[in-house]
Structures are given as structure tokens and as C-alpha cells.
Amino acid sequence: ENEPPLIPYTIPVIGHTFSYLFDTENFIKKCLKEYGEPFNIIIFGKVTTVVAQKYIPEVTKAHENFDSFEVLKEIVPLHLILDYNPFDIIDFHAKTTREQLSGKLSLYFDKMQNDIFYSLDKWIGECNEPRSIKSIWNVCNHVTAKLIANICIGEEASQHEDVVHSFAVLSHDMNRFFFLPPFLSFIHQKLHEFVISLPFLIGFNPIAKHKKVLINRMKPVVENRIQQKKILGDSYKQSDDILEFYMSQPDFDPSNVNYNYLADLLFFLIVVGIVTTGRSLANLLFDYAGRPEYWDELYEEASTFNEECNGKLTLNDINKMIKLDSFIRESLRHTGDMIIVPRAVTTDHYTFSNGYTVPKGRHVYDFSEDCLFSESQYGPDSKSFKPFQFVSQNISASKVDRTYVIFGGGRHACPGRFYAVLVLKLILYHVILKYHVRTENGNMPKKSMVGPLTNPPEESLIFERRKET
Numbered sequence: 001e002n003e004p005p006l007i008p009y010t011i012p013v014i015g016h017t018f019s020y021l022f023d024t025e026n027f028i029k030k031c032l033k034e035y036g037e038p039f040n041i042i043i044f045g046k047v048t049t050v051v052a053q054k055y056i057p058e059v060t061k062a063h064e065n066f067d068s069f070e071v072l073k074e075i076v077p078l079h080l081i082l083d084y085n086p087f088d089i090i091d092f093h094a095k096t097t098r099e100q101l102s103g104k105l106s107l108y109f110d111k112m113q114n115d116i117f118y119s120l121d122k123w124i125g126e127c128n129e130p131r132s133i134k135s136i137w138n139v140c141n142h143v144t145a146k147l148i149a150n151i152c153i154g155e156e157a158s159q160h161e162d163v164v165h166s167f168a169v170l171s172h173d174m175n176r177f178f179f180l181p182p183f184l185s186f187i188h189q190k191l192h193e194f195v196i197s198l199p200f201l202i203g204f205n206p207i208a209k210h211k212k213v214l215i216n217r218m219k220p221v222v223e224n225r226i227q228q229k230k231i232l233g234d235s236y237k238q239s240d241d242i243l244e245f246y247m248s249q250p251d252f253d254p255s256n257v258n259y260n261y262l263a264d265l266l267f268f269l270i271v272v273g274i275v276t277t278g279r280s281l282a283n284l285l286f287d288y289a290g291r292p293e294y295w296d297e298l299y300e301e302a303s304t305f306n307e308e309c310n311g312k313l314t315l316n317d318i319n320k321m322i323k324l325d326s327f328i329r330e331s332l333r334h335t336g337d338m339i340i341v342p343r344a345v346t347t348d349h350y351t352f353s354n355g356y357t358v359p360k361g362r363h364v365y366d367f368s369e370d371c372l373f374s375e376s377q378y379g380p381d382s383k384s385f386k387p388f389q390f391v392s393q394n395i396s397a398s399k400v401d402r403t404y405v406i407f408g409g410g411r412h413a414c415p416g417r418f419y420a421v422l423v424l425k426l427i428l429y430h431v432i433l434k435y436h437v438r439t440e441n442g443n444m445p446k447k448s449m450v451g452p453l454t455n456p457p458e459e460s461l462i463f464e465r466r467k468e469t
């Protein structure tokens, strides 16, 4: 009753799937122009509601009526693949991320920088002569994985290349199954979910080998800590990592450690944290390398801070680099994803403020590009890259608002964003100080579109050591 208008279509079941997948921007913009928002379309055999700039804030605010993981679950059925259902404990994961990761940045700051020096050395090197680096996204995933591995399982276990590699490729290995568009839902919604989980059920589980690696590296650390606790009692000094936090939970039993459970907890953080941060880092490097007109200004800011702090940068210093921060906010704004947080209605129904009503289970897709390129917010040239536009406004790259929805918004806004933005800042800062970076042809290469989502460009980047430093 009183549903949003359904956009006319010709082929039953298929409905608007092809326009949505292969011409997302034009298709949705045309619907918005003719019908306003919200409106209904049929994709993958299902009625789906689309909201844009006007109703995204309303949906974000109504967190009691919606759940984004109900949608993610259908695309990435982690509850079938992991032994312990991560979707049952999202609040615990959000709290862990907020308090143990984003909440402890000053504690992690020095080790993050050391890991960055190590990773730049390993993946990019000295580059006394120009060096072309391929598979930038893969490199970025490995750099991000090294940082997260140290914070998750500690200095000692994260020294091992095998565990860092597992962290870096885990999501990619899963994506080969999951990010296939859910074509089988044409037949039945549950069929897609069942078919993509089949390989796992018959024993082929790319996660299994990564889990083995993780447990293998984590076990000696856990055993050693339990031993130390026994010996030292109250004088035991806790380590600064998330594993220690898990070991301090009331359900942790030192006489019967459930490694499978610990690994599942960490895998969820890896899945949500590495692929997002690694991809943003790759985009950021291309945004920098492909736009030579901004190099001098960014280098000047970075080298001034570097001189002032005598090479010993603190969290306070990096927080003051407003041009760097603004550049990152602009890079994230230009990620290019058109839908960011699709949500499902979890209550009996949801009634929009204009009276349209959608039933329980309905997927509501956010056409976020309408926010990120809002002309009222970013001007008539909202699609152009204006890297220093946030400097005078003094808004940090991690601050969400009605139009800057790259980290979602409201109560469930990404709790890892403070950490992710710091990673991006620190890496770009050190890259700028150490190297000249350019694209192969000197321009900004194109990202590839996968339905409404983007992947970073596949070109190489050319690194050359700065002579000034």
C-alpha cells in the first residue's frame, strides 16, 4: 500500500537489472528526474527502493528500521563461511573498532610509522632510478595488511610474511565468489546465496588456508601470554593489540582456547577494514600522481612539518596538516561508488516522511553519488577535483555529514574511519617526502566500473626518489 512509484519496464523478472548494472548513473538520474525520490525498480528479480540526496539522511537516521548487514549477508554470506556468525555480533565488532582501533591512535602511532617505512622499503624501494610499480591496488592491500596485522595480532606474529599476505588477499579470494552479481536471485533469492556458498560447503574454502596461517602464527603468542600471566600475575603487562583485548574478554578460557573463534573475530575486521582502506589508498596514490598541479603545495606542507618536528612526527603534527587532510577528503569524495550503504527494512514496514511506505525485507539502495556530488554543497562544478576546498572549512576527512557519505552516517557510520584516514595521511605524507610519483602518461587514469562500484585504475605508477631529501 502506498508504495513509491514503480519505474515501468518491459521484461518481467529481469526488470531494470541491465540498466542498473551497466548504465547505473544515467539510469538512476533519469528515474530521479521523472519520478522524484523514492522510487522502485526491479533488479535481480526483486523490487528495490532507491533513495538519493533528499531521503538518504532520513534513512540513515532511522537506524532502528534498517540494517545494512542484512543486505551484505546476501552478497557475502560470511555467516555460512565462518564458524561463528559475525552478523550476530556487529555491535561488538563496531565497539572493538571504535575503542580498540580508532580510540587508540596515539598508542599505535609509532608502530604504524615503522610499518609504513618497512612496507615502502619492501614494495617500492629506494628508486634511485625511476621504477614502474605494477598492481598498485595489490601493493596497497599488502601495506594496509601489514599495519592492521600488527594492531590485530601484535608485533611478533605480524613479522611473518605469510600472515600479512593472508590478510592482504583474503578479501580478494572471497570476492571471486561473492561479488558476482546475484543473477540466480532471478530464480529465487535464496538460490544465489546457496550456490555461492556451495564451494565452501563441499570443502573448497579459500578462507580455510588463511585461517590455518593465522592460527599458526597466533597460537604461540597466545600460549606465551597465558604462561606469562600465570607467572607474573598482577605485574603482567598487557600488549597493545586487539588479540590482547579478545583475551581479556569474560568468555576467554585460557585452559581451553578457542582459536577458531579468535580467528573468526579477526577475519571480520580484516574483511571490513583492509579492502576498504587498501582501495582508498590506491585511489589516493593515483589522485596524487595524476595531478601534478598540486604536488608543490602538498610537498611544501609536508616538508615544513618534517623540518619542524626533526623527522619525529607525532599524531598532533599530522592532525595539523590541513592540506593533506583536505586532499584525502576530496580523494574519498571522488571514490566513484554510486551506491554505498544499501540497507534492508527490518521492522514491519517503513513509512517515508512523504507518506510512501515500504514493507519489511525491502532493500533500500542509497544513490550516494547524488550526495557526494551535490551541487548545493560542492558548487556547480561539484564533479571536478578541488583538493583544497576543505582547508578553509576546517572539516577533517573522517567527519561524516549529509553529503559526505563515504563512511555511511548516523549511528552506524564507520567506526574505523579515524584509523583509516590516519593510515591514508601517514602513507601519503611519507610517499610525498620520499618520492616523486607520476602516472604512465602524466594524466589521471580512469577507474573501472563494476556495476555501481569502482575499482582503482590498473595502470602502473612510476616512483623516483626525491633528490632534495
Ligand code: HEM
Pocket: 068, 090, 093, 094, 097, 101, 269, 270, 272, 273, 274, 276, 277, 280, 340, 341, 405, 406, 407, 408, 409, 410, 411, 412, 413, 414, 415, 416, 417, 419, 420, 421
Ligand atoms: C577508507 C576505509 C573505509 C571505508 C570507506 C569504510 C566504509 C564503511 C561504511 C560505508 C560503513 C557502513 C556505515 C553505515 O552503515 O552507515 C562501514 C561500517 C563499518 N566499518 Fe568501515 N570503512 C573503512 C575502514 C574501516 C576499518 C579500517 C575498519 C576496522 C578494521 C572498519 C570497520 C567497520 C565496522 C565494524 C562497521 C560496522 C559499523 C556498524 O554497523 O555499527 N571500517 N564502513
